[in-house]
Amino acid sequence: DAGVTQSPTHLIKTRGQQVTLRCSPISGHKSVSWYQQVLGQGPQFIFQYYEKEERGRGNFPDRFSARQFPNYSSELNVNALLLGDSALYLCASSFTRDPKPPLHFGNGTRLTVT
């Protein structure tokens, strides 16, 4: 079975641009969560979507938005990119709304903003 897949793996953008990151959860998983990991720090929660509805939002500005599609895949959008948005963006999927095992993370998208 395929794990959590994220695309693209790497991305370079310029300040002010917009970016869309994609995540496909493990088959049967209905919850997708997004985390931002800045170099040298632990991941920070951005959003959770469960059954296609937003169920939680972390302390991030409105420039960050997300959605979940009927097939449970998800997109994370970031507008008006800042240098500080440079990070590894991780997607996690699970069966339930609570982040309990089996909880699987993708390999991430490494975003560089110049």
Next chain:
Amino acid sequence: GIQVEQSPPDLILQEGANSTLRCNFSDSVNNLQWFHQNPWGQLINLFYIPSGTKQNGRLSATTVATERYSLLYISSSQTTDSGVYFCAVVSGGATNKLIFGTGTLLAVQP
């Protein structure tokens, strides 16, 4: 909000050595997990351990919820154990988000 601190921040071991990583948290938790992040960035769940003790091969973990700490033991370390170890907790009403600790960077030398 809850604070999650890990120690030591960095650790260098020779292959075959044992180590103990610590996670302290500032409030009660209803979910605690240990993760290993490999050099390529992938996070792998090691243990779900809100309380008690579990073992999986050379790894074991203990959480003492009443004293607000958890320990991860690595025995007979191997070079493939290198990477960053995170503990992550769920606390309070925000039951759907993991709060990650500061991490321990482990380097196992041959």
